[in-house]
Amino acid sequence: MLEADLPHYPFCLPSYVAAFDDGQLAQQELKTETRSWRSEGYAAESNVLVLDHHHGVGTKRYCSDADIHQILDEPPPQVRFILLLPTVHEKIAAEVAKNPDAAEVLRKNELYDENTVDPADPEKPSTFTSDQFNISRKALFEILTKYDIAPAACSHIRGQEQIFGSRVRKNEQKDIISFEFWYAIRARAYYRKVDKDADLKVTIVTRYDVESDTTVVLLKYRSWNDLPSKLKRELIAKVEELVMQPSTESIASNPFAITLLHFNSTAQWYRRAARDPRDSVRDEEEKAHIQAKGTRNEVNAIDVRTLHLTMRNLDQDKVQLTFILGVIDRLRKQHDLFYRLVKKVPAPEDRDWLSLRVDEEYDRLENQITYFRSSIEDVSNRAQRLLDLLFNLSGQHNARWSERVGMQAMHESASMKAIAVVSMLFLPGTFVSVSISPHLPVGVREFR
Structure with a gap:
């Protein structure tokens, strides 16, 4: 492919139809300029991890531009994974590791390991460039046009x-x-100890070619910072294990079975990530319970900011888990369509064991993620109830303070009333005495 041909992508694809495909959006997203951390820059030379499986044999290799051009000209393997690994926007893992409390919580919840290196990082930290792909623009376009990606x-x-x-x-x-x-x-x-979010987005583009019975998967792991490095390593390790297993040959004809592996790790990540918010809410609940018993005033000790950030994080988690459930539902429908249109087996009861196994995995993952979402909703509701309790306790405290102020005002009012009564008793006599004094004889006034 010539460099001059690149600006015409995707209009050069034989399948492109302007009425159905948003080519302008693709052109805008794939241009060279980086507008923000959401748009990675391209590497000058590719260093892409490509994992192939072909009839029980797996291979793993890092490919340059020339290597990518060569493997695309070769007969396609049964399964091919192309890993796009942008560098993170910022590195903060080293700073987190210096915080003993944060490191202890993260290790306990299996969310972070200070010995884990981000696979997208260069070997030398001094050469780190944030928001940069591990692939050149030319090589990426060559892959997209070779496989006619939508x-x-x-x-x-x-x-x-x-x-x-x-x-x-x-x-x-x-x-x-x-x-x-x-x-x-x-x-x-959300890492409460350091007030940082760990967000790993996994993009999966899967294309199955019917004539050659081959599948190519473009995987992109994108994270804001390097806190999710352990999860990223785990996901890549699972891809490598899948490719190297001889038994993968038995599932190679079903592209849906190929891309199932990411859901398990993602679900377990949410399970582990929910521990810290649950512990945070429990700690704040204990303070409120002490205050409710009246043994000690802990209203001011309740960390409202922690509760608010926890609820914000949990709300975002619920949105993501709801979306994942929607993805599983769409995959289930597409899987059924795949067997009806491609495999020519319309009746579910006539399908092979692999179809049944994939459907079972969808059911299991759906139940698992539904449970995690319910658990997150429970913690979020507890945090909301705690905020309501805190508001009520503050209201009671204000009411008692108002009552004391009112009682003090009543006492002051009673004192003023007594003073007024005394004044009323003595004022007339004083007034009369003062009034008649000038009219008395001099001797009487002197006597007085």
Whole structure:
């Protein structure tokens, strides 16, 4: 591909239809300029991890631009993963590790390991460049055009869209020639000890070619900072394990089975991430209970800011988990469509074991994530009830203070009343005495 051809992507693709594909959006997202940390810069030379599985044999290699051009000209393997690993926007893990309290909490909840190195980081820290892809623009366009990736999916690669999309292509004989689907899922956690968010977005673009019975998956792991490095390492390790396992050959013909592995780790991440908010709310509840018993005044000790940030984080988690449940539902529908259109097996009871196993995994993951969302809702409700209790306790405190002020005012009023009565008793005599004094004889006045 010539450099001059790059600006015409995706209009150069044979499948591009202007009425259906948002080519302008893809062009905007894939341009060279970086407007913010959401748009990564391109590397001058690619260093992309490509993992292939072909009939029980797995391979792993880092590819330069020339290597990418070469492997794209080779016959495709059964399964190919292309890992796009942008560098993080900021590095703060080292600073977190210096905080003993934060490090202890993160280790206990298995969210962070100070020995884990972000796979997107360069070998030498001095060469770190934030928000940079591990692939050149030319190599990325060559991959996208080689596999005829849908423009709508391309907007995910550099943008931050978190939507589900799919595309089925047919030839003139109305036979299915390719089946594509793409989506993104997030794994979030809020580190209360350091007031930092760990946000890892996983973008999965999957394309299945019917004629060659091969699947290519573009994976992009995008994180704001390097706190989710442990999860990123875990996900990449699972991809490598999948590729190297000889048994992967038995599931290679089902692209949905290939991309299931990310949900398990994401669900477990949410399970571990929910521990710290739950502990935070419990600590604040204990302070409120002490105050309610009247043994000690702890109203001012309740950290309202912590409760507010906890609820904000939990609300965001609920949104993400709700979206993941929606993704699973869409994948289930697309999986059924795949068997009806591609495998030509319309009845679920006539499908092979792999179809049943994938559906079982969808059910299990849906139940698991639903439970985690319910658990997060419970912690969020407890935090809200605690804020309500804090408001009520503050109201009671203000009421008691107002009562004391009122009683003091009543006492002052009674004192003033007594003074007024005494004044009323003595004032007439004093007034009369003062009034008649000038009219008395001099001797009487002197006697007085």
